[in-house]
Amino acid sequence: MIKLERRTSIGWFAQLSAYVIAIGLGLLVSALLIIASGASVAEGFGALYEGAFGSSEAILQSLVAATPLIFTGLATVIAFRAQIWSIGQEGQMFAGAMAGYWASLYLGGAPSFIAIPLIILAAMVGGGTLSAFSGWLKSRFEVNEIISTVMMNYVIVFFLSYLLAGGPWTEAGTTSYNQTPILAENFQLPVMASAAKLHIGFLLALIATVLCYLIIEKTPLGFELRALGYNPTALRFKGTNVGRTVLVVMFISGALAALAGVSEIFGVNYRLRGDVMVGLGYTGIIVGMIGGLSPFGALIAALLFGALTNGSLYMSVLSDIPPALVPAMQGILLLFFLCTSVLVRFRIRIKRPAHD
Amino acid sequence: MAVPTLEARKLSKSFGPVRANHEISFAVNAGELLCLFGENGAGKSTVSACLTGLFAPDSGEILFKGEKIRMKSAAEAIKLGIGLVHQHFVLVPDFTVLENIIIGSERSFAVPYVAAAAKLRKLCETYGIEIDPNAQVRDLSVSEQQWVELLKALYFDADVLILDEPTATLDIENSKKLFQIIDKLKADNVALIIITHKLDEVMQSDRVVVLRQGKVAGIRDTYATNPEELTQLMVGRDVSETEKTRTPVGAPRLILEGVTVAGKGNVPDLDDVSLTVHEGEIFGIAGVAGNGQNPLMEVIAGVRNPSKGRISLDGLDITDLGVQEIMAQGLGHIPDDRFLQGLVPEFSIAENLILGRHRSEFAKGNFIDQTKMRDHARTDVAAFQVSAPSINTPVGNLSGGNAQRVILAREFHLSTRVLLANQPTRGLDVGVIEYIYERLLEKKAAGVAIILASAELEDLLTLCDRIGVMFQGRLVGIVDTASSGLSEIGLLMAGHETRLAS
Numbered sequence: 001m002i003k004l005e006r007r008t009s010i011g012w013f014a015q016l017s018a019y020v021i022a023i024g025l026g027l028l029v030s031a032l033l034i035i036a037s038g039a040s041v042a043e044g045f046g047a048l049y050e051g052a053f054g055s056s057e058a059i060l061q062s063l064v065a066a067t068p069l070i071f072t073g074l075a076t077v078i079a080f081r082a083q084i085w086s087i088g089q090e091g092q093m094f095a096g097a098m099a100g101y102w103a104s105l106y107l108g109g110a111p112s113f114i115a116i117p118l119i120i121l122a123a124m125v126g127g128g129t130l131s132a133f134s135g136w137l138k139s140r141f142e143v144n145e146i147i148s149t150v151m152m153n154y155v156i157v158f159f160l161s162y163l164l165a166g167g168p169w170t171e172a173g174t175t176s177y178n179q180t181p182i183l184a185e186n187f188q189l190p191v192m193a194s195a196a197k198l199h200i201g202f203l204l205a206l207i208a209t210v211l212c213y214l215i216i217e218k219t220p221l222g223f224e225l226r227a228l229g230y231n232p233t234a235l236r237f238k239g240t241n242v243g244r245t246v247l248v249v250m251f252i253s254g255a256l257a258a259l260a261g262v263s264e265i266f267g268v269n270y271r272l273r274g275d276v277m278v279g280l281g282y283t284g285i286i287v288g289m290i291g292g293l294s295p296f297g298a299l300i301a302a303l304l305f306g307a308l309t310n311g312s313l314y315m316s317v318l319s320d321i322p323p324a325l326v327p328a329m330q331g332i333l334l335l336f337f338l339c340t341s342v343l344v345r346f347r348i349r350i351k352r353p354a355h356d
Numbered sequence: 357m358a359v360p361t362l363e364a365r366k367l368s369k370s371f372g373p374v375r376a377n378h379e380i381s382f383a384v385n386a387g388e389l390l391c392l393f394g395e396n397g398a399g400k401s402t403v404s405a406c407l408t409g410l411f412a413p414d415s416g417e418i419l420f421k422g423e424k425i426r427m428k429s430a431a432e433a434i435k436l437g438i439g440l441v442h443q444h445f446v447l448v449p450d451f452t453v454l455e456n457i458i459i460g461s462e463r464s465f466a467v468p469y470v471a472a473a474a475k476l477r478k479l480c481e482t483y484g485i486e487i488d489p490n491a492q493v494r495d496l497s498v499s500e501q502q503w504v505e506l507l508k509a510l511y512f513d514a515d516v517l518i519l520d521e522p523t524a525t526l527d528i529e530n531s532k533k534l535f536q537i538i539d540k541l542k543a544d545n546v547a548l549i550i551i552t553h554k555l556d557e558v559m560q561s562d563r564v565v566v567l568r569q570g571k572v573a574g575i576r577d578t579y580a581t582n583p584e585e586l587t588q589l590m591v592g593r594d595v596s597e598t599e600k601t602r603t604p605v606g607a608p609r610l611i612l613e614g615v616t617v618a619g620k621g622n623v624p625d626l627d628d629v630s631l632t633v634h635e636g637e638i639f640g641i642a643g644v645a646g647n648g649q650n651p652l653m654e655v656i657a658g659v660r661n662p663s664k665g666r667i668s669l670d671g672l673d674i675t676d677l678g679v680q681e682i683m684a685q686g687l688g689h690i691p692d693d694r695f696l697q698g699l700v701p702e703f704s705i706a707e708n709l710i711l712g713r714h715r716s717e718f719a720k721g722n723f724i725d726q727t728k729m730r731d732h733a734r735t736d737v738a739a740f741q742v743s744a745p746s747i748n749t750p751v752g753n754l755s756g757g758n759a760q761r762v763i764l765a766r767e768f769h770l771s772t773r774v775l776l777a778n779q780p781t782r783g784l785d786v787g788v789i790e791y792i793y794e795r796l797l798e799k800k801a802a803g804v805a806i807i808l809a810s811a812e813l814e815d816l817l818t819l820c821d822r823i824g825v826m827f828q829g830r831l832v833g834i835v836d837t838a839s840s841g842l843s844e845i846g847l848l849m850a851g852h853e854t855r856l857a858s
Contacts, residue, residue, distance in 0.1 A: 219722055223714045224714070227703065230701065231696070231700045234698060234700050234711065235711070236679075237654075237697045237698070238711045239658070240712075
């Protein structure tokens with residue numbers, strides 16, 4: 001019989017080396033995949049590195065690619081730390097983008113410094129409300145949050161399809177592109193480094209990371225969030241309204257995911273369309289998990305994944321490696337990180353079953 | 357004399373340092389109803405598990421019809437003809453009655469449904485049990501499920517039937533019916549062992565084996581004994597020797613009037629309870645765990661809401677207040693299950709000590725006051741002698757005694773007027789128990805009204821001014837510890853409400 005025993009103490013060096021080994025093994029298995037696809041490993045990894053970090057422009061582009069992942073990663077961290085298994089980051093991101101766009105329709109010629117904060121606020125309320133709805137179903141009717149959030153993802157994505165494929169938000173004169181007309185300039189997120197369109201969304205993501213850390217570790221709400229994850233009964237016995245805490249946690253998580261939508265639509269594409277966001281929510285779950293459900297961990301993981309995504313564009317142009325290998329690599333890395341996190345926390349004991 | 361159907365000879369079984377059974381010997385004959393009687397944790401369930409192959413005894417022998425047997429599993433016991441009716445149902449809710457009964461009996465791919473159904477119908481007829489073999493178990497009432505458990509054991513033609521607290525889930529009528537079935541089984545020469553702590557059921561058996569702390573305290577023929585003697589054997593002490601110093605108690609502090617808490621089914625969890633606890637009084641709650649102690653404590657603390665009745669603290673109506681508001685009135689609550697209800701095991705000692713006050717006293721602006729939290733933890737760890745590597749140690753890594761000290765520290769700060777202590781000494785060693793009692797007496801001296809629920813009757817007698825006995829959600833009687841002793845309480849605990857004078 002194989003048993004897992006919890007380790008009583010874990011050294012920081014052991015933890016660090018475990019994660020370095022995880023990256024190493026992840027890259028090794030990815031290399032095997034590249035070989036299997038008939039391409040050259042050195043060429044592939046070289047192109048990947050070049051595309052991700054090869055020039056200052058490449059680095060900035062990696063940061064742009066990382067920005068939405070930081071938000072969806074943080075959304076995952078907030079929910080999962082409370083052991084609420086929300087898989088709704090994808091839909092909440094869509095809802096955020098849609099709510100932001102909807103707000104922009106009423107803001108006409110408002111100057112940027114008024115329009116943009118309002119768009120962001122509307123997006124956060126939109127994503128947060130969608131997420132809190134699943135939280136309400138959970139605390140009021142004991143509906144499993146995994147099911148309800150996944151279902152809401154479908155609902156919201158198809159709703160956007162309706163709006164853009166001939167629906168009221170479709171760009172006049174086209175239906176085949178499934179997109180809105182281009183956004184007025186006053187709605188576009190200001191750019192910080194013009195070489196790669198690094199918009200202020202990235203700065204917001206850094207601020208959000210710090211705020212999430214403070215909320216989780218230093219505030220009474222974070223105290224309740226963590227206690228909720230570990231033992232909601234004890235929390236209830238000491239007078240915390242657990243149902244309300246679930247709502248608040250879900251709202252914050254959804255509002256964070258919504259910001260990913262804002263950054264993609266108002267910072268990069270300048271028009272609302274679904275295809276540019278697809279998958280960023282689900283990847284955020286991987287980012288949060290690899291980051292060990294800590295905000296700074298998620299930040300680092302998002303930067304890594306942003307670089308991977310950005311580098312992969314270059315890789316697919318420069319080598320014969322199919323771009324589909326990149327999500328496979330992300331998955332492989334996740335598996336190794338998850339295995340490592342178990343090994344770091346537990347010791348494996350193999351016991352023969354005792355007779356009698 | 358005939359050979360006993362089942363005999364235990366010097367059975368011993370330990371779990372780590374805990375000696376659950378120590379050299380237990382008794383025998384049960386065909387057509388006899390033997391009763392195993394004892395307090396919670398006296399070793400009744402362990403011995404029945406040994407007899408039915410669920411546990412292997414460390415030493416000792418089991419003889420079945422005079423032959424030594426060794427069982428490796430419950431399936432072997434069933435094959436031999438030793439059946440166990442579980443205290444907790446082990447039925448598959450989505451299966452029908454018939455399917456549940458023949459589970460484990462199928463020997464090939466084809467399940468002999470027709471033959472099984474016929475046999476089941478005959479069993480039901482013989483013993484007067486009315487049940488639809490094709491009903492799904494999830495649709496059955498609790499008592500009907502009990503019949504299914506029984507039928508499951510009967511289906512395998514058991515020569516020995518062990519019933520583990522079979523009436524715990526039955527109402528009076530169904531309990532009567534059960535004993536009618538038992539009589540029929542006796543007539544069919546089945547040897548029966550019933551485990552119970554209800555005295556009126558004990559008195560219906562032929563012989564009684566009294567267990568105390570894992571040993572046989574005595575075996576009596578039922579016709580030659582009486583409830584008083586059995587109670588005395590069960591608690592292991594002469595009942596007349598209690599003598600205690602009494603401190604005067606003050607004005608009424610906590611008053612419950614007709615408090616009822618609704619349960620899941622029709623039976624309320626707490627049924628029309630009225631009591632008054634005074635300043636400086638320790639009010640004990642005796643009774644086997646699960647008879648309403650938890651709902652009582654939880655409804656006072658505000659964790660649960662009463663469906664009827666009124667609760668007041670120093671004249672203030674707290675019936676509809678929440679946990680936080682009641683806590684602010686000076687009430688501390690040591691819950692029954694320390695790691696589930698009292699603590700967040702993954703949290704540090706320091707964090708657990710501020711649980712519940714993290715939004716009030718220990719908040720500074722939008723943040724938790726870390727310095728205050730740490731200072732508070734250092735003081736408490738020293739004052740309550742919590743032994744731990746540091747205040748940042750997760751309480752899940754602490755021993756039960758040290759974890760309990762963390763709860764004590766937290767709740768003692770809160771309990772300036774009322775302290776609810778629900779089984780505070782359960783599973784702890786003697787040193788910690790003494791310590792907890794000393795601290796309780798300190799609180800009493802400070803005028804706090806204390807409710808102490810405990811399974812340790814003797815301790816209740818020495819500590820408490822009055823003791824209430826709870827049985828099936830009701831407060832069946834209150835006795836003054838100055839004027840009454842163990843036997844009276846023991847009788848009440850076993851449901852002998854009618855015999856009570858007060």
